[in-house]
Amino acid sequence: MSGSGTFAFTVHPRGRLREDLARAWRPLGLVPEAVYDAALRRLPLPPVTMATAQIGGERVGDVVLVPFGARHLLADVVGGRRRVGQAVDRAVALGADVVGLGALTATVTAGGMTLGERTDIGVTNGNAFTAAIVEDQIRLLLDRTAGGGSRPHIAIVGASGSVGSAVTRLLARDPAGARLTLIARTAPRLDALAADVADSVEVAVAHTIDAVADADLVVLLTASADTLLGPQHLAPGAVVLDATQPRNTSPDLRVQRPDVLIVDGGIVSVPSLRLRGGDIGLPDGRSYACFAETAILALTGHRGHFSLGNPTLERIDEIRARARELSHLGFRAAEPTSFGAPIALESRSAVIA
Structure with a gap:
């Protein structure tokens, strides 16, 4: 070196x-x-x-x-x-x-x-590099958990932030058939971002976490000191990529929603x-x-x-x-983990290795 x-x-x-x-x-x-x-x-x-x-x-x-x-x-x-x-x-x-x-x-x-x-x-x-790695992880998760379904729905929480806006633009550059819901509290920046990518990808905006309710993949990119995502927010079989630090998911979520896969993001x-x-x-x-x-x-x-x-x-x-x-x-x-434990991805599911 x-x-x-x-x-x-x-x-x-x-x-x-x-x-x-x-x-x-x-x-x-x-x-x-x-x-x-x-x-x-x-x-x-x-x-x-x-x-x-x-x-x-x-x-x-x-x-x-x-x-x-x-x-x-x-x-x-x-x-x-x-x-x-x-x-x-x-x-x-x-x-x-x-x-x-x-x-x-x-x-x-x-x-x-x-x-x-x-x-x-x-x-x-x-x-x-965080945006680059998160994009890589999103594409891996879509490839290996979508089960061949069409038009996966990705919800990006914190989309108007630095990493969130970059990940949104990366996905819009090659949307691979996905549709996006961009979620953030800051309406002007969020609306401007959605307008910028609307010609490349189907996109909607929302201002509360409830908008993840029918997402196949939820990407957490918020800057919050408190756990944000709860079991009531998620669709059956949803995948969550938590790339926040401090993280916005709790290990309790795995117990409350065993059907949901939580993946450590940005590793x-x-x-x-x-x-x-x-x-x-x-x-x-x-x-x-x-x-x-x-x-x-x-x-x-x-x-x-x-x-x-x-x-x-x-x-x-x-x-x-x-x-x-x-x-x-x-x-x-890195190979995917959930709260630090290795996971083996399978179609629409994952098991702790």
């Missing part, structure tokens, strides 16, 4: 603060949840380097923890942006060439747009990837697509910003080309 650079990737505690902070240092799992909630909100805690990343046996990057939980970031955007900025400062101090914004650290910085004036490090929100296979010192909730050899995008940029020598705001189709095509340069290292959609 001569000529490549190094990267940093920002993360934050998600739904369960104690559980996520214990990933950085196991004894932290002994502290009550309420103590963490108060401490993270009130104390000016600095970002910390929680892990180093190795690919192909070489150190290639670092994971930087932003000490602000998911709900804190959404409730205090100004404070969240300040803390993300401090994490980017730490990435610079670590010598990183590019920093990736994980989960809600991208959301509170408007997809990295508030960091666009920085010239000391390249910034990416990871959404270009990438990088067989030689190892994190030392902490983890981001995935086993060795797997990463989130936003993390993978950051690594791809560093390993292929990219300098400067990459994905800020909404990724264009050109950016998505570019990151796919860069991933192909690293195909010997993986960087492709």
Whole structure:
């Protein structure tokens, strides 16, 4: 990997603060949840380097923890942006060439747009490769779960967001007979997106989660700190691709609706990837697509910003080309899992492997 650079990737505690902070240092799992909630909100805690990343046996990057939980970031955007900025400062101090914004650290910085004036490090929100991997997963699920049926119905929840709008445009570029329902709260952006793709694909818009009720495939791409999708929302035998972090499905949904298949979205296979010192909730050899995008940029020598705001189709095509340069290292959609457990896809069904 001569000529490549190094990267940093920002993360934050998600739904369960104690559980996520214990990933950085196991004894932290002994502290009550309420103590963490108060401490993270009130104390000016600095970002910390929680892990180093190795690919192909070489150190290639670092994971930087932003000490602000998911709900804190959404409730205090100004404070969240300040803390993300401090994490980017730490990435610079670590010598990183590019920093990736994980989960809600991208959301509170408007997809990295508030960091666009920085010239000391390249910034990416990871959404270009996330959209690419989600599209790959959608097409896999349609191919292997549609049972030969015609005109599959795909509902995209969070369609007006950065990843959601990109996935919509990717599917419109080659709709393969599918029809789309785009769901988001922001009517003007949603309507504009639907108008842009209407000549290429059959499309409808909606503003509540109830619109997924007759979808064959529900794609979750929202930025929410709370579980959103319930058993009452889904059609019999529906497939759900949850590409959110924090995720918007609960393991309880599998018990309440055993007919529904829930697939982990945006997961990438990088067989030689190892994190030392902490983890981001995935086993060795797997990463989130936003993390993978950051690594791809560093390993292929990219300098400067990459994905800020909404990724264009050109950016998505570019990151796919860069991933192909690293195909010997993986960087492709991982084999499907449900809440981390491998699944074997069959026509209109799946079984836990």
